[in-house]
Amino acid sequence: MNADPHSELEAARRELDQVREQLVNASRMAALGSLLASIIHEINTPVGSILSNNETMLRSVDTVQKALTPVAAESKELARAGRLLEMMRGLAEVDKLACERIASVVRGLKTFARADDARPRAADLHELIGNTLKLVGCEYRRRVNVVTEFGDLPEIECYPQRLSQVLLNILVNAGQAIEGEGTVTVTTALEGGRVRISIADTGHGIPPELMPKLFSGFTTKPMGVGTGLGLSISKQIIDEHGGTIDVDSEAGSGTVFHIRIPVEQAGTERAPQNSERKDPS
Structure with a gap:
């Protein structure tokens, strides 16, 4: 029985539209990377100046306090000056913490700003996850509690920017799936020659009718909230890593995404690893 040429044409058109959207998204990501690199530079420069000036002010406050302490009891004015200096020290410490927070977020952005090598x-998988979690902080705000359960992992061979995009897609989806307060749990483990990343949320779950076409694009987003291509692109990226991505979900009971990728990519040689590993936090 011959296939309906109109149906075949419509299927080809839909596939072409999806590929075109993926290419547009890739182009936007490249442009975003270039824009982020410029923004990072513009942020780092003043933040560096503020931190430097802040350190100078703290040292100056220390110097004045040491000189003032022996004579502070001699008059109310000197005692008041001592209290003002202590208040200035507290404000300077708060400013320092705020700038360090900005610097920490910027370091996370660098993962997305740099272009991957050919x-x-x-890469340290836990560092990639940590940087991505910093970026979704605005999405989660204080309503979503994040739990990390990290296993003992070696460094993995990957395309860090692309893998970070996958993590960002799934973590943002997890936050959007939670109405009100909830929890997102990120778990990692070594399974033979592969690492597993599981991202679980306590959200509303995925309707059964969407599960078979979850990674085909244009299926999960409500009108006006993105294109729905995030999971389709995520699967493509994981496929490029020689890995798998699957999902367990039940409507009303939350969702768990499982990502598995090889520790070593085919055709690459691993450099000797340093005996000391960075703290994933």
Whole structure:
């Protein structure tokens, strides 16, 4: 029985539209990376100046306090000056913490700003996850509690920017799936020659009718909230890593995404690893 040419044409058109959207998204990501690199530079420069000036002010406050302490009891004015200096120290410490928070977020942005090499490179998976969690902080605000359960992992060979995009897509979806307060749990484990990343949320779950076409694009987003291509692109990126991505979900009971990728990518050589590993936090 011959296939309906109109149906075949419509299917080809839908596939072409999806590919075109993926290419547009890739182009936007490249442009975003370039824009982020410029923004990072513009943020780092004043933040660096503020931190430097802040350190100078703290040292100056220390110097004045040491000189004032022996004579502070001699008059009310000197005692009041001592209290003002202590208040200035407290404000300066708060400013320092705020600037360090900004610097921490900017470091997370660098993962997305840099262009990947033509070949995979070694990366600390927990560092990638940590940087991405910093970026979704605005999405989660204080209503979503994040729990991390990290296993003992070696460095993995991957395309860090692309893998970070996958993590960002799933973590943002997890936050959007939670109405009100809830929890997102990120778990990692070593399974033979692969690492597993599981991202679980306590959200509303995925309707059964969407599960078979979850990674095909244009299926999960309500009108006006993105294109729905995030999971389709995520699967493509994980496929490029030689890995798998699957999901367990039940409407009303939350969702768990499982990502598995090889520790080593085919055709690459691993450099000797340093015996000391960075703290994933």
